[in-house]
Amino acid sequence: MNPRLVLRDTPSKFSSNRKKEKESLRFGYASTYFTLLAMISFLLIYYVWTLNVNATQGYNIRDLQETQTELKKKLERLDSKISNLESLDSIESDPTLKDMVPIDEPNYVVIRSDVQYVYNN
DSSP, X not given: OOHHHHHHHSOOTTOOHHHHHHHHOOOXXXXXXXXXXXXXXXXXXXXXXXXXXXXXXHXXXXXXXXXXXXHHHHHHHHHXXXXXXXXXXXXXXXXXXXXXXXXXXXXXEEOOSSSSOEEEO
């Protein structure tokens, strides 16, 4: 017969509190191994999930940066086109403006708050 089993099964008056607490906490090697294995597995899965989320965010950021550069180039082209259309050369070369003649002695309408309409010559 195993003396440890006999001592464990028989209550002793001289047992210390520490020994009593240790005996009440029965956590064997298999339970410890299983718990540690579960914690390591959980941490590994969490780590892989975090890496996946970060990689996905990186791809999204890169796509948004590419879109931003394309939009900046498009804005520059549109600004160039606007400045070209608003230039004096393009306005003077417009065929609808060729038929216009200058006005001699124009009359101006000046609107003031105290007077409704005043004509200036």
